[in-house]
Amino acid sequence: MNSHFTDEGCFDLVRRLLPPAQSESMQQHLQDGCQRCNELYNIWKTIAEVTGREVFYEPAEQAVRVAKAVYATRHRQYILPMRVLRSNQKSATGGGARDNTT
DSSP: OOSOOOHHHHHHHHTTOSOHHHHHHHHHHHHTTOHHHHHHHHHHHHHHHHHHHHTTOOOOHHHHHHHHHHHHHHIIIIIHHHHHHHHHHHHHTTOSTTOOOO
């Protein structure tokens, strides 16, 4: 193999999705000591390992309840008042539903 790996090719190598001949060629390139490709391979290998573990992650029920409560509170505190503010701004400029200039 004369050229360096692409991200896609390297990730496919990590996930064992390549045809055997291409996989062997890339493995040989790594064994030949290409630092750049070994670094790329290690990055994608780590990403594959982490994402593989994520499948089994299940947050604690209490953590989900807390997150939902925080979201609901923030939504009421910030999002809804911003909608009212925008609506009032449109009204003040004559662009809202409360426009009385007929």
